[in-house]
Amino acid sequence: MNLSKRVSEISPSLTLEISAKAKKMKAEGISVVGFTAGEPDFNTPDYIIESAKKALDIGFTKYTPASGMQELKEAIANKLKRENGLDYAPNQIVISSGAKSSLFHSIASIVEEGEEVVIPSPYWLTYPELVKLAGGICVYVQTDDKTGYKITPEQLEKAITDKTKCIILNSPNNPTGAVYSREELVALLKVIESKNIWVISDEIYEKLVYDGEEFVSIASLSEYAKEHTIVVNGLSKAYSMTGWRIGYIAAPTEIAKAVSSMQSHTTSNACSIAQYASVEALNSKKGEEFIASMLKALDERRKYLYENASKIAGFKCAEPKGAFYLFVDVSAHFGKSFEGEVITGSLKFADLALRKGVALIPGVAFGDDNSIRLSYTVSMDDIKEGLKRLSEFVSELK
Ligand SMILES: Cc1ncc(COP(=O)(O)O)c(C=O)c1O
CATH class of the missing domain: 3.90.1150.10 (Aspartate Aminotransferase, domain 1)
Structure with missing residues (x-):
């Protein structure tokens, strides 16, 4: 074989x-x-489970649009505005079967065969495999405890070549627990902007920060950042919904369209019942x-x-x-x-x-x-x- x-x-x-x-x-x-x-x-909290039961009872068990149901896109857009200071229209949001799926479609939609993707190391082990699947080349940048396992602007600048398409940033980080401060992100953004590359920002652990740390989405730092970032997030970790498989991206319209289009042929919509319950998950104060x-x-x-x-x-x-x-x-x-x-x-x-x-x-x-x-x-x-x-x-x- x-x-x-x-x-x-x-x-x-x-x-x-x-x-x-x-x-x-x-x-x-x-x-x-x-x-x-x-x-x-x-x-998973009871109020979310109740909402899923309701979805079943009312027969919300059919296909939704491939990019997700409108109410959930609106709930996500509201969340991004309320919590992250990010203004996205619902059509810039694509709901998927988990953040992993969003990451794959995001990478595949912007990385050309042979283009390089900067991955700060240690990294979540799925990133390199998704980059390879998309035909991209991984460029690892080793970080250590001296910088709190965070990539420095100097390291990033050195790693970028004329083949670099994007960097995958993950804050808070799996496996190190590192959280990038606003200042650190601003400094990285300077390099990103000067080299004109993209950012895929995996924000799945956004809600899990300690010791008064502030979570900041790099996309919120400037108009340039928002226009060159694919924000990836989901409900898995924050709402203890790993098995429900709901992730999403927020991105410039053209990217959202491309991801939605790819997704329409690979997975179609995320589970309708899980989407229905996710609206409640995000909108309720109980969350x-x-x-x-x-x-x-x-x-x-x-x-x-x-x-x-x-x-x-x-x-x-x-x-x-x-x-x-x-x-x-x-x-x-x-x-x-x-x-x-x-x-x-x-x-x-x-x-x-x-x-x-x-x-x-x-x-x-x-x-x-x-x-x-x-x-x-x-x-x-x-x-x-x-x-x-x-x-x-x-x-x-x-
Ligand atoms: C850094 C990171 N990103 C994404 C995911 C995937 O999340 P999901 O369950 O929504 O696919 C995980 C899961 O372990 C993760 O650690």
Whole structure:
């Protein structure tokens, strides 16, 4: 069987692979603390579920326009105006089956075969695969804890060539939890404008920021920025609706049209029931209450995990200011061994930690082989137990 060149270059998701391994161990009765999840461990709020039930009861179960139902586009336009200071007409918004789908269609609609896409690293592992699928070339820019895992204007300027089409920005960031400040975005925008490139701004963790950090959409910084940015967002993380599959873009009209047109042939509309309930999710005041209570719980876990993981020998943690991940440099342990096997990198570290009953994601999946990612969308009890096991694991290394 000859697979197409594009598809054979795609790597399967390492995060899903490790989660599956941990799940299998659990099914076999082995105790595993899972720090791998990429989704909140809260139920979707009842008011959203009630709205979905209503959609079923009134028979809202047919196709909607491929780009999404008008009421939801209006609710999103209102949200963008109210919360982000962004003025988009409903026809500049395209609703999709999840932000991942929006990202794919966005990249495919602007990136020409052979054009370069700047991806600050560590990155969410899906970006490179989507760029490759679209025929683009990934240009990685390595960031580290010295700049809080954020790309600097100097780094960006150096990475841009005459083949560069865009940069993918992700703030708050998966996997590092980094949040770009307004000043940092203004400085990056100067370079972006001088080089005349596009921005794909993945804002899916917008609502999950801590310590008084302010979320800023780069698109809101100037008219130029708005005209050259595709804002990608969705309801997955903020409303704990990962399974409902609702994402969206807000973009200049021409891009929105192109994305809508592509989408009309790939996925058609996002689930009508989920769209119907998303209108209520965004418009109701109950949304804010839900997000505030989820954020409070996540913040407690974040602080506890950060403080206590930082005490484990050889763990160098980046303090996360957003999302729900802790990124830990564990390279101090490379070269040591566990049960006779040498830790050669993050993958081996994760593999051996699993034997101690802790599932985590190796940083190599995100382009940083020195680190691991711990998700704190697990109970405080699990966090405590997981930390205990990690401490033991580290103390047993020879
Ligand atoms: C940075 C980032 N962007 C996008 C997504 C995808 O969101 P959705 O579930 O809406 O496709 C994720 C999910 O893990 C993510 O971490």
